[in-house]
Amino acid sequence: MPKRKLPLWMRDSESSPVPDPRKRVLSEVTESNGIEAEKDSNVKSFKVQDTVIDSESKALIEQTSAIEDAENTPRRRLRSNFKISDEIPKQEPTVQLKIEDVPYIEYKGRIEYFTDMRDIAFACDQLVQWVDKQPPEQEQIPIAFDLEWPFSFQTGPGRVALMQLCADTDLCYLFQISCLKKLPAAMLALLNHPRVQLHGVNVKNDFRKLARDYPEAYADKMISQCVDLGQWYNLIYGSRGIWSMERLVLQVCRLRISKNKKVRMSKWHVLPLSDDQKMYAAIDVYIGQEIYLKLKDAETKLQKERDELASALNPESVTA
Numbered sequence: 001m002p003k004r005k006l007p008l009w010m011r012d013s014e015s016s017p018v019p020d021p022r023k024r025v026l027s028e029v030t031e032s033n034g035i036e037a038e039k040d041s042n043v044k045s046f047k048v049q050d051t052v053i054d055s056e057s058k059a060l061i062e063q064t065s066a067i068e069d070a071e072n073t074p075r076r077r078l079r080s081n082f083k084i085s086d087e088i089p090k091q092e093p094t095v096q097l098k099i100e101d102v103p104y105i106e107y108k109g110r111i112e113y114f115t116d117m118r119d120i121a122f123a124c125d126q127l128v129q130w131v132d133k134q135p136p137e138q139e140q141i142p143i144a145f146d147l148e149w150p151f152s153f154q155t156g157p158g159r160v161a162l163m164q165l166c167a168d169t170d171l172c173y174l175f176q177i178s179c180l181k182k183l184p185a186a187m188l189a190l191l192n193h194p195r196v197q198l199h200g201v202n203v204k205n206d207f208r209k210l211a212r213d214y215p216e217a218y219a220d221k222m223i224s225q226c227v228d229l230g231q232w233y234n235l236i237y238g239s240r241g242i243w244s245m246e247r248l249v250l251q252v253c254r255l256r257i258s259k260n261k262k263v264r265m266s267k268w269h270v271l272p273l274s275d276d277q278k279m280y281a282a283i284d285v286y287i288g289q290e291i292y293l294k295l296k297d298a299e300t301k302l303q304k305e306r307d308e309l310a311s312a313l314n315p316e317s318v319t320a
Helices: 008-015 021-072 117-132 185-191 203-213 219-225 229-237 245-253 275-313 315-319
Strands: 110-114 141-148 162-168 171-176 196-200
Touching (some): 110 275, 117 162, 117 171, 117 185, 141 275, 162 275, 196 275, 203 219, 229 245, 245 275
Parallel strands (some): 141 196
Antiparallel strands (some): 141 162
């Protein structure tokens, strides 16, 4: 039996079918849901990115503030982790020589040792006359000064026992003042002489010690006229720090001074002094006088170089 054909008008409807309204609604709902889901995913991704950016910026801010606090807050300098940079200049000039490589000081001059008050007064008067005879061009007469006194770990420092003076490198005076009740007038005249310039290493403390033990000594007068060799060295060479006698001798004279503890801590008030004590006391003022003379020459040479440099930079001022 032949297949039945559909009418023409039904063929057209079948070839171009009209979409079902229900299917169209479902497709529109699905498309809108997809768009909204995409929007939601984009918003969530933006929120996640914002959260990541906020956390990164917050961490950066905290790190910056921590660095600023660390820079402003002084760090505790521990011995285990604190290192001095090589670029920082040292406060004191260091001696390149090793103390074991230099010879000891040898003093071959005379030592005049006095224990009687009349002999001490006479020797001081002779020194005053010698100072007055010096040429007037030399305004200041340098005299090395030092003191020795006994020390006990039970009772502390004792009364000043010995005074050392050196006006010439070939002669040192040792005055045993521990047996005196008061200092003679000739000694006070020498110490307070307007032309006498007493000098030594940390010598101001010696003057104060002498004034405490002997009230007739006027410490302020002597301090105003004295020269501290360590401070003078710093002034000439532009260094800083407190010098000891041992280091200053090594730096200036390239020599080694003996600081034998047995002699240094000996009984300086017991008469008579031994030969080791006399030599120890004499060397202290002898080398002090040598250091003074060397520093004076260095200061004169430095001043001459400065004058030559000033004349070279300003020749008109020199000719005028």
